[in-house]
Amino acid sequence: MRTARVGLRLAPAQRRRCFGLLVAAGDVWACVLDMNRWRRQRGLPAIVGYQALCRELSAAGPGTFGDLDTTGARSVLRRYSDAWFAAAKRRTGGDVSARFPRRKRRLMPVRYYHGTFTLTGRHLRLPVARGRPPLWVRLDRDPPYPAEQVRSVTLLNEGARLFVEVTAEVPVATYPPGHEPDPERVAGVDLGVIHPYAVAGPGGEGLLVSGRALRAEAHLHLKDAKYRRRAVARRAPRPGQAGSRRWRKYRARQRKLEARHKRRIKQAQHEAAKQVIEWAVTRRIGTLRVGDPRGVLELKAGRRHNQRLRDWRPGYLIRCLKDKAEQAGIRLELVDERGSSSTCPVCGRRVPKPVGRRFRCMHCGFSGHRDLVGGANIARRGPGDTITTDTDTEDRFPVVITHRRAGRHLPGAGPARRDPRRRPHHGTAHRSPGRPRPAPPPPAGSRSPTARINQHGHHTTNVD
């Protein structure tokens, strides 16, 4: 199952109706929460099963939830029921932090399953309650899956924008004989902040996907948000007070920027994962062994480092990679990554964690890229923490390294598009050339072309 998010092109009336559907779904959600609270107060058991909730819904009768039809309303019930049982399962497993659904939301995504909607090209008909005019919406691009593979569509919003998520059952890729991934060919994947994926493959080949653009995006967004917050802090409504119109505008803007930031990061992480899979497929790698760093995240590391880890989202990186690997017919194994970046891949002895990107072993003199050292060590780790030392390891450390960049679409990643959030970092510092700016117009009366060149002849380019 694969999911793609597609934007919508809507006329104002369609937009209103779509938001109406989301609001109605939010009402269904709120009704379920209220009903169960009411029942709890009277000592009655909560209704949580999907079938039982559907019975309650049909008892409410038609027309209770505006445009929303039964199938849409049922998708909200399904969501509630799934969330409730997932929390119950975690709680019986001993996780007391798991919570049952209890928060109301004004807008709730609505999912429509196969057979209830019509998708022809870019036109999508969403089912609506009986007696309402049909609702056709237009997608802003062709869905990436053939229409007959689409299993469900989900209408949702992000800030003030509407999207549909198209979920399809995509068959596993097929290869011509002799080109299919070979499960015996193993590559180790090290997840990192600077390099979201560092892959050490067989035959001395490696791949480094750079995440510097991603990190810059996270950093700029955080800084930008901080400035904005500071600028409007004194307009914030006090508790119990209604916000001013200006405050509401600020909040809408903030939500929009937040949503855009999330979209950018997600897109870049997907691109990074795609590059790994493409690289692996051309090298017939059938097993990707990924070091799972999530155990490390439980540790408290201070507020700066915590923020860094939140931006990193290794769980999402693993999920992306797993989805794409499955589709390409590549097996993905998670192994413990502890110590993988501080062990020498040649002599196997522990080395203090390197400060820069370069790993150096003081025992045998080996030196190589730090993230690829992690990948190479992970590739040799079995699932059950067993370390296989079969062939000579020197052959395994990547010497041919492919470099790829994630997030090339991000503003500021290329010289063509400067990120408007970035402030001139040299400023008026001593002896700094300052921000790049066009040459001033020639002084009046001057006719010589040479006068234009020298004044600001030095051209600063922003690299990295």
Ligand SMILES: [Zn+2]
């Ligand atoms: Zn060594």
